[in-house]
Amino acid sequence: MNQSDDLVREIDEIRDRLAGSVDELIAAVHPKSLLKRGIDSVKSRFVDETGAVRTQVVVPVAAGVVLVVVGAVVTRRILR
Structure with a gap:
């Protein structure tokens, strides 16, 4: 070459x-x-590697979502 x-x-x-x-x-x-x-x-x-739900993460997130929704509903009712 x-x-x-x-x-x-x-x-x-x-x-x-x-x-x-x-x-x-x-x-x-x-x-x-x-x-x-x-x-x-x-x-x-x-969810962990085995497919199991990580409750130590899910529970606080779910509680936070519930608090935000309840807060929004209460605020809306107060402002009416």
Whole structure:
């Protein structure tokens, strides 16, 4: 092989690596990928690796939601 063949082969290899990197970046920032990672992140906070609900997290969140709803209802009734 001569030097130009080596350069062509090296350029082809670099082009292939770059194409793979660009494809990975596109997949990483695709809206469906972002949504799936977000959902997985939220799920991991409320469910452990075995699929069991993390009650130490769920109970306070549920209590907070109930308090906000009750507060909104009470405020609305007072302001009427």
